[in-house]
Amino acid sequence: NHMEEMSLEAMKAISMAIVVGLGMIGPGIGIGILVSKALEAIGRNPEASGKIQTTMFIGIAFTEALAIFAIVVGFIVKFG
Numbered sequence: 001n002h003m004e005e006m007s008l009e010a011m012k013a014i015s016m017a018i019v020v021g022l023g024m025i026g027p028g029i030g031i032g033i034l035v036s037k038a039l040e041a042i043g044r045n046p047e048a049s050g051k052i053q054t055t056m057f058i059g060i061a062f063t064e065a066l067a068i069f070a071i072v073v074g075f076i077v078k079f080g
Contacts, residue, residue, distance in 0.1 A: 016078040023070020030063045 038056040042049045 012078050016074040019077055020070055020074040023073065024067055027063045027067040027070075030066075031060055034059050034063065 034056060038052050041052050045052075
């Protein structure tokens, strides 16, 4: 019985790592593309940098929320 409980905890830890790892891939790529395009737009039109940066940070916040959801789901898997 003790070995079953150890393997269950190990499976929960591995599951959490997989969930969080895969859940970070999308937001990481998304934020990279978002910042890249924002810098490209600022390079083309420097006068609009204030509006572009504001919109970029709002986009980053929404994209980062998806990563936070992945962390929450990982904790639910680990401790649920």
